Amino acid sequence: MTATTPQFSSPAQSDHPQPALQPADLAVEVAIVGGGIVGLTLAAALAPSGMQIAVIEAQTAAAAASRQRAYAFSLTSADIFKGLGLWPQVGPHICHFDQVQLSDGDYGKVVRFLPSDLGTDAVYYGAEHGVLMAALQGAIAAFPNIHYLCSATLGTTHDYGECTVAEVNTPEGNITVRSPLFVAADGKGSSLRQRAGIGSLGWRYRQSCVTTVLEPEHSHQNTAYERFWPSGPFAILPLPGQRCQVVWTVPHAEAEAILHLPEAEFMAELEQRYGGQMGQLRRLTAPAMFPVQLMQCDRYVLPRLALVGDAAHSCHPVGGQGLNMGIRDAAALAEVLTAAHQQGHDLGSLTVLRRYDRWRRLENWVILSFTDGLTRIFSNRLLPVVVLRRSGLWILSHVSPLKRLALRLMTGRLGRVPRLAQMGRQGYDSAL
Numbered sequence: 001m002t003a004t005t006p007q008f009s010s011p012a013q014s015d016h017p018q019p020a021l022q023p024a025d026l027a028v029e030v031a032i033v034g035g036g037i038v039g040l041t042l043a044a045a046l047a048p049s050g051m052q053i054a055v056i057e058a059q060t061a062a063a064a065a066s067r068q069r070a071y072a073f074s075l076t077s078a079d080i081f082k083g084l085g086l087w088p089q090v091g092p093h094i095c096h097f098d099q100v101q102l103s104d105g106d107y108g109k110v111v112r113f114l115p116s117d118l119g120t121d122a123v124y125y126g127a128e129h130g131v132l133m134a135a136l137q138g139a140i141a142a143f144p145n146i147h148y149l150c151s152a153t154l155g156t157t158h159d160y161g162e163c164t165v166a167e168v169n170t171p172e173g174n175i176t177v178r179s180p181l182f183v184a185a186d187g188k189g190s191s192l193r194q195r196a197g198i199g200s201l202g203w204r205y206r207q208s209c210v211t212t213v214l215e216p217e218h219s220h221q222n223t224a225y226e227r228f229w230p231s232g233p234f235a236i237l238p239l240p241g242q243r244c245q246v247v248w249t250v251p252h253a254e255a256e257a258i259l260h261l262p263e264a265e266f267m268a269e270l271e272q273r274y275g276g277q278m279g280q281l282r283r284l285t286a287p288a289m290f291p292v293q294l295m296q297c298d299r300y301v302l303p304r305l306a307l308v309g310d311a312a313h314s315c316h317p318v319g320g321q322g323l324n325m326g327i328r329d330a331a332a333l334a335e336v337l338t339a340a341h342q343q344g345h346d347l348g349s350l351t352v353l354r355r356y357d358r359w360r361r362l363e364n365w366v367i368l369s370f371t372d373g374l375t376r377i378f379s380n381r382l383l384p385v386v387v388l389r390r391s392g393l394w395i396l397s398h399v400s401p402l403k404r405l406a407l408r409l410m411t412g413r414l415g416r417v418p419r420l421a422q423m424g425r426q427g428y429d430s431a432l
């Protein structure tokens with residue numbers, strides 16, 4: 001480490017020895033801050049290595065699992081969950097997308113992505129936060145080497161060279177957690193990223209997305225719709241139990257206005273954007289609004305620190321990529337750390353952590369650029385751009401290799417696929 005390398009914790013004073021561990025304190029190989037889906041996927045992927053792992057989650061376990069959100073869940077995320085042995089818990093409670101329809105406003109040409117394009121059982125899946133969290137929480141509970149600290153917050157952190165010692169406030173009192181590696185899985189506003197002073201590139205879109213859950217009159221037929229309007233993309237994703245999740249992106253002011261519309265007017269606006277394929281739609285949840293931004297950290301690692309998931313990047317919701325990128329981060333980092341652990345290497349050293357940074361940062365750039373490009377091209381009203389993108393849609397639906405390439409990118413099957421996903425896919429395919 002050079003003198004100029006930034007650190008995420010303050011150096012301990014040289015005359016201060018490491019504090020002795022008290023009975024409640026923990027000495028672990030990896031301390032994960034943030035027990036959302038990405039943090040718990042990392043913990044579950046590391047667990048079989050036998051390493052001691054701490055997960056430090058600010059909310060109660062129930063609150064962390066209770067977010068009302070459904071995700072477009074990619075084939076590779078599904079393969080990772082299969083690799084973790086969690087498909088029996090997740091598979092029966094998710095929805096298969098048998099078709100994804102992509103269209104440009106009221107232009108009649110529709111690009112249809114089908115499972116047969118990739119030779120899979122679905123194009124994508126629709127999975128709810130609670131289902132994924134319940135499976136992960138159940139999995140880590142079975143491992144005595146995972147210490148799941150809930151309602152816990154990180155206090156001061158001190159760097160002792162070969163490890164970091166953190167004060168952690170838990171409902172039972174303050175403890176210290178000592179580890180050679182802390183992982184920030186604490187989401188978009190990551191406090192660990194901020195402490196480390198890691199810079200990022202990005203911008204806020206002048207858009208927000210409005211979400212709600214609907215019950216359609218007719219079956220959704222496991223079809224997902226992504227329709228691009230000049231004001232922003234509009235998606236309806238099928239969910240189990242004949243429900244649909246709406247992710248409706250529009251400029252901020254419009255999102256504010258939509259959010260406060262009486263229900264009947266809200267539904268009329270929504271039907272105008274979407275059409276009437278599923279008959280009458282009934283709103284099941286109050287609409288919620290989320291600002292949209294693109295963010296990519298300059299680096300995912302520092303000595304003794306790695307960033308995963310939204311702590312490292314965030315993207316436009318178009319194409320449902322954010323969580324899927326984070327799950328791949330978790331699987332990749334677990335693979336790098338497990339190999340380093342087997343070889344007796346220092347898990348928090350830059351030599352080890354850079355393997356993860358090189359693997360994931362570039363791949364995430366590709367997705368971030370792709371989703372950014374999509375929203376810019378499809379919200380442009382200039383005639384030459386409109387003609388160009390509509391020709392692009394025609395080409396996409398008629399040139400199979402191009403369609404397959406786009407699909408492989410969006411489903412996480414392009415680039416270096418984590419071993420856990422390969423194992424999950426092979427194991428599952430051979431069991432069929």
Ligand SMILES: Cc1cc2nc3c(=O)[nH]c(=O)nc-3n(C[C@H](O)[C@H](O)[C@H](O)COP(=O)(O)OP(=O)(O)OC[C@H]3O[C@@H](n4cnc5c(N)ncnc54)[C@H](O)[C@@H]3O)c2cc1C
Pocket residue numbers: 033034035036037038039056057058059064070071072073152153154185186187188190191209211247290308309310311317319320321322323324325326
């Ligand atoms: C409307 C909307 C729709 C979306 N749809 C999709 C989709 O279809 N597909 C997709 O792939 N992605 C989607 N995303 C993106 C997705 O929600 C995120 O990428 C994903 O939730 C990130 O997961 P994470 O575990 O990194 O962070 P989070 O889900 O934010 O989890 C962070 C966890 O860390 C905890 N925490 C926070 N601070 C601390 C702290 N200081 N100490 C300890 N714990 C802490 C939190 O309590 C939380 O449990 C969508 C996003 C939005 C807004």
